[in-house]
Amino acid sequence: MTSLTQPFLSVDALHKAFVLHGQGGMTLEVMRDLHLTLSPGECLVLSGPSGIGKSTLLKMLHGSYRVTGGALHLHFEDGELSLGDLPAHAWHTLRRDVIGYVSQFLRVIPRVPAVEVVMEPLLARGVDTADARVRAETLLARLNLPERLWRLPPGTFSGGEQQRVNIARGFIAEHPLLLLDEPTASLDAANREVVIELIQEAKARGAALLGIFHDEEVRDRVADRLLPLTPHMGVALGAAPFAGKEGVS
Ligand SMILES: Nc1ncnc2c1ncn2[C@@H]1O[C@H](COP(=O)(O)OP(=O)(O)O)[C@@H](O)[C@H]1O
Numbered sequence: 001m002t003s004l005t006q007p008f009l010s011v012d013a014l015h016k017a018f019v020l021h022g023q024g025g026m027t028l029e030v031m032r033d034l035h036l037t038l039s040p041g042e043c044l045v046l047s048g049p050s051g052i053g054k055s056t057l058l059k060m061l062h063g064s065y066r067v068t069g070g071a072l073h074l075h076f077e078d079g080e081l082s083l084g085d086l087p088a089h090a091w092h093t094l095r096r097d098v099i100g101y102v103s104q105f106l107r108v109i110p111r112v113p114a115v116e117v118v119m120e121p122l123l124a125r126g127v128d129t130a131d132a133r134v135r136a137e138t139l140l141a142r143l144n145l146p147e148r149l150w151r152l153p154p155g156t157f158s159g160g161e162q163q164r165v166n167i168a169r170g171f172i173a174e175h176p177l178l179l180l181d182e183p184t185a186s187l188d189a190a191n192r193e194v195v196i197e198l199i200q201e202a203k204a205r206g207a208a209l210l211g212i213f214h215d216e217e218v219r220d221r222v223a224d225r226l227l228p229l230t231p232h233m234g235v236a237l238g239a240a241p242f243a244g245k246e247g248v249s
């Protein structure tokens with residue numbers, strides 16, 4: 001894989017339906033005919049009411065939810081990669097090297113200290129442990145996580161503290177594509193400002209970002225474009241309540 005092209009990501013006629021096994025196999029159609037493109041150095045912000053399918057789109061782009069129609073492509077100078085039907089081992093490599101994701105909530109792994117949670121994406125790429133630790137500590141300090149917490153597992157941290165660990169983990173490896181699911185939702189103004197800076201730095205180094213931000217000020221300061229999801233593309237409003245759980249890998 002070589003340099004990124006313009007656009008780097010394209011989404012064409014994307015369709016998503018969940019099969020609700022707990023409801024006798026009923027189908028819940030969440031997305032129909034969604035199109036978007038995203039270029040290096042650009043931040044596209046998804047908007048629209050709760051339940052319209054914003055997080056679902058990010059999860060499809062991260063390989064946690066299956067695509068049920070249409071196409072997702074990453075474009076590299078030496079060719080394009082279709083994400084719709086990738087085998088699991090290819091997702092592992094893509095998540096390590098290309099697609100970073102800041103989920104809405106940190107997935108807590110018992111007994112792993114915060115600093116190691118943040119270092120892990122660098123270690124996976126073979127970065128030296130001492131270097132990875134310094135970079136993780138630098139990010140945790142920037143995000144004002146008190147030093148006394150760095151060596152503790154984040155399981156008992158407050159929501160905002162866990163979110164900062166999650167953000168540091170998501171930004172540390174400088175992925176070319178970053179998916180951000182409400183990364184500032186439980187942060188105070190000072191830490192929101194740090195996240196805005198991290199996003200601007202990622203754009204400046206040429207990363208492509210796709211994000212969800214409820215805070216209008218944050219949205220206005222980071223977004224190059226807005227993509228409002230409407231019931232035309234996201235049709236979940238008024239549909240059956242969430243009943244099944246799709247495997248998250
Ligand atoms: N794993 C799942 N199984 C079944 N339905 C789901 C699943 N994940 C999300 N949904 C449904 O898809 C719709 C869109 O959800 P989501 O993408 O989380 O919305 P948003 O992020 O825009 O608030 C909702 O109706 C939600 O209940």
Ligand SMILES: [Mg+2]
Pocket residue numbers: 054055056
């Ligand atoms: Mg969501």
